[in-house]
Amino acid sequence: MLFKEVIGLVDLKKHLVQTVKDGRVSHAQVFLGNEGSGNLALAIAYAQYINCTNKQEVDSCGECLSCIKYNKLVHPDLHFVFPVATTTSITSKPISDNFIVEWREALLDNPYMDVFNWLERLGIENKQGNINTEESSSILKKLSLTTYESEYKVMVIWMAEKMNAACSNKLLKILEEPPEKTLFLLVVGEHEKLLTTIISRTQLVKVNKIKDEELISALQQKHSLPLSQAQVISHLSNGNYNLAVQLIQETDGDDFNFSNLQLWMRYCYGRKFADLITWVDSIASIGRERQKNFLSYVSHSMRETLLLHLKLDKLVRLNGQELEFSKKFSPFVHPKNCDEISEQLNKAINQIERNAHPKILLLDLSFKMVDLLHIPV
Numbered sequence: 001m002l003f004k005e006v007i008g009l010v011d012l013k014k015h016l017v018q019t020v021k022d023g024r025v026s027h028a029q030v031f032l033g034n035e036g037s038g039n040l041a042l043a044i045a046y047a048q049y050i051n052c053t054n055k056q057e058v059d060s061c062g063e064c065l066s067c068i069k070y071n072k073l074v075h076p077d078l079h080f081v082f083p084v085a086t087t088t089s090i091t092s093k094p095i096s097d098n099f100i101v102e103w104r105e106a107l108l109d110n111p112y113m114d115v116f117n118w119l120e121r122l123g124i125e126n127k128q129g130n131i132n133t134e135e136s137s138s139i140l141k142k143l144s145l146t147t148y149e150s151e152y153k154v155m156v157i158w159m160a161e162k163m164n165a166a167c168s169n170k171l172l173k174i175l176e177e178p179p180e181k182t183l184f185l186l187v188v189g190e191h192e193k194l195l196t197t198i199i200s201r202t203q204l205v206k207v208n209k210i211k212d213e214e215l216i217s218a219l220q221q222k223h224s225l226p227l228s229q230a231q232v233i234s235h236l237s238n239g240n241y242n243l244a245v246q247l248i249q250e251t252d253g254d255d256f257n258f259s260n261l262q263l264w265m266r267y268c269y270g271r272k273f274a275d276l277i278t279w280v281d282s283i284a285s286i287g288r289e290r291q292k293n294f295l296s297y298v299s300h301s302m303r304e305t306l307l308l309h310l311k312l313d314k315l316v317r318l319n320g321q322e323l324e325f326s327k328k329f330s331p332f333v334h335p336k337n338c339d340e341i342s343e344q345l346n347k348a349i350n351q352i353e354r355n356a357h358p359k360i361l362l363l364d365l366s367f368k369m370v371d372l373l374h375i376p377v
């Protein structure tokens with residue numbers, strides 16, 4: 001994993017590179033970040049940089065022997081610990097090593113995965129993944145191995161807050177008398193669930209959520225999304241790249257939102273109540289995340305439409321068919337109804353989050369939209 005493959009986090013990457021240049025690499029660090037922030041990817045990129053034999057100014061070379069093995073996550077001095085549970089093939093005392101092949105595949109596919117994605121991959125998404133006592137013996141065994149090829153042996157512990165008490169205590173003992181040239185990178189989402197004694201023996205690396213503009217640009221580049229769609233997805237996923245990718249897969253590109261926006265507005269403005277009811281039925285069945293995504297998209301589109309109404313065309317960030325539609329629709333969105341439209345859409349999004357009944361909610365919202373769109377300019 002190269003630093004450049006990790007989205008955003010520009011200042012933090014600089015800082016990490018600098019610790020290596022200054023020879024100030026702390027032997028135990030906690031990469032604390034929310035889901036989808038890339039804290040796991042960043043920890044691996046950091047380890048790769050430390051062990052790269054041809055370090056570049058801001059990143060690993062990607063080509064030296066160490067990098068080649070790191071790229072595939074098969075470097076013999078790179079060890080992983082992560083939550084596991086019993087499966088049909090491993091029926092008792094599971095440890096990370098039992099699943100290392102699946103782990104590498106999953107991580108290479110999606111370095112932003114969450115624990116649900118990971119357990120789903122093993123076919124056990126209905127179980128709780130944990131890091132158990134057996135794992136600590138395995139960690140000790142790995143530490144007793146001599147370093148094969150690199151300066152540092154690296155132990156990445158993903159979701160370290162999932163360690164049970166026995167495992168945490170063993171790790172604490174190790175951290176109290178740290179083995180030479182061994183680096184512990186604990187990747188953590190919930191700091192408060194770690195033992196305070198572990199926290200006090202580790203250096204904190206706070207991984208902030210990905211900034212909006214960085215996420216938008218990543219979504220445009222990696223997923224070829226148009227700007228407007230990338231903005232909506234970024235807004236909804238709140239700095240969680242993993243969630244953003246799921247939303248893209250669920251919404252199946254931007255066609256879904258755009259075609260439904262056109263239908264909905266046509267039915268609302270035309271007071272076509274029978275059509276509205278059929279339309280609400282279909283939207284009520286698509287799942288909450290997609291409904292929220294759709295309503296955010298509508299909210300975004302209404303804002304742009306208002307700008308067109310106000311002749312502020314230069315500020316409008318739409319193109320193609322979306323722009324054509326908003327132009328045609330712009331007489332109906334104006335200062336006398338825009339605030340209320342936006343408020344109603346946001347309220348509906350919040351209510352969906354709180355598990356409101358989707359059909360009742362969307363029908364109610366549709367009737368309000370009918371009235372709002374008929375408020376005279």
Ligand SMILES: [Zn+2]
Pocket residue numbers: 051052053054055060061062063064065066067
């Ligand atoms: Zn290298």
